[in-house]
Amino acid sequence: MRNDGEKSTTLVKRKKRSSNSLYDSTTTSTKGWVTKIILLGIVDAVAVFASFMLFMQEQWLPLIIEIAVVALVNWIYIKRGSLPAKYLAPGLAFLVAFQISVLVFSFFTAFTNYSTAHNGDIKWSTGAILQTNFATTDDAASYKVSWLKDSKGRPAELLSLQELKTDVNGEPILDPDTGEALFSYTDIKLGVQGEFVQAVDRAIVTWEKPGPDCLTVGSDCGYAVAIPGYDALDVNALSKAKTNALYELKFWEDKSRTGFINLAGGLDTAVASTQIYRFANPGGDYSKPSLTKIADPTLVFKPSKDGYYRQDGKIDGERASETGWQVFVGGQNFGVIFGDQKLREPLLKIISWTIIFAVLSVLTTFIVGLAIALLFDDARLRGKKIYRSIMILPYAFPGFLSAYVWKGLFNQKYGFINTVILGQPNGAINMDASLNNVPWLVDGTVAKIAVLLVNLWLGFPYMFLITTGALQAIPAELTESATIDGATPSQILRLIKMPLLLVSLAPLLISSFAFNFNNFSIIYLLTGGGPTNTATGYDAGETDILITFVYKIAFSTGTGRNYGLASAFSILIFLVVGSMSLISFRRTKFLEDIN
Amino acid sequence: MTTTNAPTVAPRVIKKKRRSFPKWAVTTGWKHLIGLGLIVYAIFPILYIISVSVTPGTRVDDANNLFANGFSIDAYVNLFNDPDRPFARWFANSVIVGLTTALLSVFICSLAAYAFSRLRFRGRRGGLMTLILIQMYPSLLGLVAIYGILENVGRVFPPLGLDSLLGLIMVYLGGSLGGGTYLMYGFFNTVPKEIDEAAALDGASHARIFFTIILRLVSPILAVQMLLSFIGIISDYVLPSILMTHAENLTFAVGLQQFIADPYTKDWTTFCAGAVLVAAPVVALFMYLQRYIVSGLMGGAVKG
Known part of the structure; x- marks a missing residue:
């Protein structure tokens, strides 16, 4: 413990030194x-x-x-x-x-072309191209596979070349018991992970159905199942990841790395395939990689600036594959946002709807909330507590559930609103207005109204709560003295209460605007941005606000994922919302508070 | 009802000044009418869900008569007997994630807010501004990055990676710090500094001042903050829908949706039963803490 002397000196010094x-x-x-x-x-x-x-x-x-x-x-x-x-x-x-x-x-x-087609670096992308670009002819050699592992644990395939047994007419011979086609197995090969395929002497393998004449070609011994030096591998007991790895195994025939054997369909058959491109990577560091078409060696594909293998590396050359890699593209994404003619129309529509949605959401909820607060700001009114408790239910109710429920209520054919409140015959499908068949979430304009109605339901309790709080914070002396000075209740409301309310609520209204500007869940869960119009090539719906639109650019599977473009958008949204909030904070003297 | 206070018989001995019915109707009666209308507007979707959840059948229109189509608790039984849609598990997941995040985030935010509110250091003002700005970034659009981060973390440390509750908690914690700290900062500023000084004079350490004095003084607000963040997290749909894959790791916001996602196996009734079970505790908590919540909401706006 410190003594008193120390303490007092500390306190005295405090003002001179840092207040810490x-x-x-x-x-x-x-x-x-x-x-x-x-x-x-x-x-x-x-x-x-x-x-x-x-x-x-x-x-x-x-x-x-x-x-x-x-x-x-x-x-x-x-x-x-x-x-x-x-x-x-x-x-x-x-x-x-x-x-x-x-x-x-x-x-x-935001400055890259990161998207479905440009999903990794050049190494990853080259691997994917080589993995997926191969040809298998219809008459390619087909093998029956027995799974083994070598002494190091590497998986190996014991491959028995299978040929359909045919009769003199060339028709397949079927098994009299099962009715399945019969095969004869001849040429035996062994593929070990990381090594070239090697031929195996027919005499040293163990056969599925061992017999005395299995060492001769063409006998009915089934296929090869074991070979000395290798243990059996139980593929059914493997984890999913390990099984997937087996599917990706490729056994090269020779050093040219052109022909290989890989699995076809299931885990028990393999086929011989040929690579379409030969990959060269002098130095091994991807400084000068190239793909050469094996069938036509004059076609050489080199990296181009836009992250693809293109013919001779020219920006307008033919692509070797749709799979590219991530590169920096400078301001291209921002160029698309500001310059793409196809994007312009849907984007302008979305921006204006976003602003309308946010403004109207704040306005409607605030007006209703304020009205209720003024209505209930009455000492003579009884039961206020009960009213309040029930009225804040929409606010207390988890938001995602509200969206789903309203979606059900708005169902055009069977929903509560159309069938019960508007009294249409249940299940009516025609768009007959006399049946009160309102296309709530189907028609663009009506869907917009529906979204606003739901948001009003969700938001008015909050506005009611905060305006009530702000009303009660206005000193009673102010209104009392105004009454004494002869002000009418409407004058008190207009000239005293409202200005004070607006001053204290302005920051909350602005943050409510910012919140609704990015109110993803209500739009996404209620309408999904729809009704959708994909004519422009962009997945832009009638009720899409900016954030749901950008979300769809980034994650929608329909039109492909374009993270680069979405990130560029998100930076812009950030700038807009951020500067909006900064200005509002400054105006509400927030900064003085900080200093 | 407490609202039917209109005297319809002639007043006997006048104790208080009572109003006649016409006068009551003009002054406050019409307000009750509007109030009743508002109550209907506020409550009917909720009544509707409850009604659907106890109605036999699975279609969206089966309960349009509100409670009149018979009564059945099948949907509630179904909820807990579907091994492909483990509702109880989802419920537990949501509560675990929500509670842990709410507790930890309020604690970590209070620590930072204490520093911003009570200590003076270089970069304090800049730090506060940065916090406010960072939370303006629509975190939804950071999902690609968050996914990538968790994927990489998961390779090194699987319990923190994708499809793990702990990973989800971490992401929520990271996301709540900007706004949370700023809010707490405002609350801490309302506690007079003289209290700290008095305690320091008595020899209390900074940790003691923080834990036993300031935290205790703002504890009602902390409770509200925790509740709001808890509700926000258990209601979140997007993040778990992208980060979690296995059925047993989903939260109910994502899981419940599975009951109505597939048009062929849509089970609207079971969905509503789940919704009732999810909403009931939240609404109850909310009602219980009503008073504090209102003051908490006003925290940013009205002082005193």
């Missing part, structure tokens, strides 16, 4: 120390485990970063002082890991 000294107590209780050590211990234990995993996977850069971060954390908490760091470190760690990194990632992505 008030909190810079030098005493820490034993309990505090123990807690601190235990917490740090847990963090360090997890960190040691993670470093171990990183080390095993030879991820050197992440390992260095991880060690540095953990060292920094230990240093911050063990060292005396540096209080702000102690309190900020946990939050900062999460912020950097999940928000700042996301921002940085999105910022970079």
